[in-house]
Amino acid sequence: MQNTILHSGDSLPLTCSRSGTCCHGNRVRLNPWELMRLAQAKELSSEEFRKKHTCEAGTVLLFNGLPNHTGKSSCGLYEVGKGCSVHPARPLACRLFPLGREIQNGTAHYMHEGSDFPCLKECPEVLNLPKLTVEDYLLGQETQLFENAQDGYLELMQNLADISFELLLDSGLSESGDTETLTSWRKLGSMDVTQLSKEIPTEWFDLLMIPELEQHAEPMSFVQEHTEILNGKIQELSESLSTLNSIREAAKWMMALGLLLAHAIGADAKGLSEHWIEIAKSHGAQG
Structure with a gap:
């Protein structure tokens, strides 16, 4: 319509x-x-x-x-x-x-x-x-205030996608000839949100959807603190990655988190996944 x-x-x-x-x-x-x-x-x-x-x-x-x-x-x-x-x-x-x-x-x-x-x-x-x-x-x-929260989570969604890009493109994963990562992104984009949530470890899912934060009335303080907690957890994860398989899995999780957040704010998750795949391809990724 x-x-x-x-x-x-x-x-x-x-x-x-x-x-x-x-x-x-x-x-x-x-x-x-x-x-x-x-x-x-x-x-x-x-x-x-x-x-x-x-x-x-x-x-x-x-x-x-x-x-x-x-x-x-x-x-x-x-x-x-x-x-x-x-x-x-x-x-x-x-x-x-x-x-x-x-x-x-x-x-x-x-x-x-x-x-x-x-x-x-x-x-x-x-x-x-x-x-x-x-x-x-x-x-x-x-x-x-509610529009501010929506816009803050739109930015966080893009940040999660950017981290997935970095894991794919800056770690040697893409240069290894990997094709599985973009295939997994496409599958994630085609899933309904319930299926998608099952692709994410429970700890990460809870951290995204029900973070243990103080109940801020001001949304940007909440979103900023939420982003900082996620970034800290992502930094810990990045420091633990030692193999291409672990990097590939992390890139999948980050993309799944971004797409789950896309569903939550009413964005077109499938369209976004295809858009992000094309961007990754333009930077040398295969799939």
Whole structure:
């Protein structure tokens, strides 16, 4: 479906009617900071929240609650007659809905699916409510901190891919005639997120998705500390690598971590893996 690109001054029927329709039958992705925030709101550890309220390796909220009149199940955090039980901590996808967001050349762009405004089919009453500009809607939804977290994890995703490149290209692995690494990257990119998570050692998976960090309200502090912990662990791993086989395995893990994070922030993991493979090939890798 083609998207309608929006501008900050565009005026749309964005005042919510509070029907709860958008809390049913949708798909909400979570980055690690958002997962931590939701866990804090439910007074759970990140691990407990992941096990109880998410699927797809902790990257997607469970929609396993009571269905509404359309037959669509509610988010597991939705309470009938009350609404979202974690509303102040709701993730970016919920704050933006029905808008989407993507980064192009370092700039955020907003859009909605299709040519018609998405809410009109199931919530036509919004036409009777005040319109809002895109800019005012984003301010009202307090999206900025959550967008910062998303952008921070986008950067971490690229950093993990860069480390995988370094292991392949700067260690002698590529020069050895290795073809297995790029083949493994392609396989990883084609996996669904649950399969992908099984390719990652549990210690590394937990370090990425449920890091043992203080519960920062400010996302960039959380993401920065998360990145530093990962980098420290990666440095330890790099110092222990002594054979081409161990380097190949590490390059696979790093790529798997990057692609898992891609799923968590809603990026195209398969497209990214193919893009990164082509970059590696342009620097002499084979596969």
